[in-house]
Amino acid sequence: MVSISVTDSNDFVETITLDDKVYKLHFAYNSNSKDWTIDIRDSNNVDIVRSIKIVPNFPLLAQYKRHDLPKGELIAVVNNNKQVITRKDFINNSAILIYIPKEELNELLETAV
Numbered sequence: 001m002v003s004i005s006v007t008d009s010n011d012f013v014e015t016i017t018l019d020d021k022v023y024k025l026h027f028a029y030n031s032n033s034k035d036w037t038i039d040i041r042d043s044n045n046v047d048i049v050r051s052i053k054i055v056p057n058f059p060l061l062a063q064y065k066r067h068d069l070p071k072g073e074l075i076a077v078v079n080n081n082k083q084v085i086t087r088k089d090f091i092n093n094s095a096i097l098i099y100i101p102k103e104e105l106n107e108l109l110e111t112a113v
Contacts, residue, residue, distance in 0.1 A: 002099040004074075006090035013041075018070040018099050023048075024029055029087050036076075040069060056082055056095065071102040 004016060010029040015022065026039035036054040049064050052090050062075040076085055078095045089095040100108070 001101075001104060004097040004099060006097060008088075008091045010087070016099075019101060020070065021070070023070070031087070034084065034086065038074075042068070054085055056085055070099065070102050073102075073105055074099050079087070 001017065002016070004025065006027060007014070010031070012025065014025045015024060017023075022043040024041040024043070024045055026041060027038075028037050029035070030037070038054055038060070039047055039050045040052070048067050048069060052060050052064070054060065056076055056078040058075065059060050060076070061069055062073065064077055067087045072078060074097065076095050076097050078085065078089070080094075082089075082094070085095045090097065
């Protein structure tokens with residue numbers, strides 16, 4: 001599992017290596033709709049997928065597997081019943097963004113059955 005840092009800013013790019021490949025994650029907070037989105041770009045800053053809404057405790061990449069994305073899963077984990085992630089939740093640790101590689105995800109799924 002990889003924890004992904006989120007900066008205290010409304011709009012920023014984080015460069016990260018997932019599954020031995022470099023990606024650029026563009027985070028944007030919309031103060032009108034009060035939600036976070038993420039764009040996933042390759043190492044050359046070319047968009048792969050844009051505007052994935054970051055929702056709590058849900059696999060964010062599941063519906064985009066046909067694209068050249070990491071094979072694991074991104075999940076914004078919250079430890080309560082919140083339905084949205086606010087602007088400061090990543091900063092005050094009410095939410096964390098993690099990447100679970102495919103192998104670890106498969107192990108988790110096997111033990112859950």
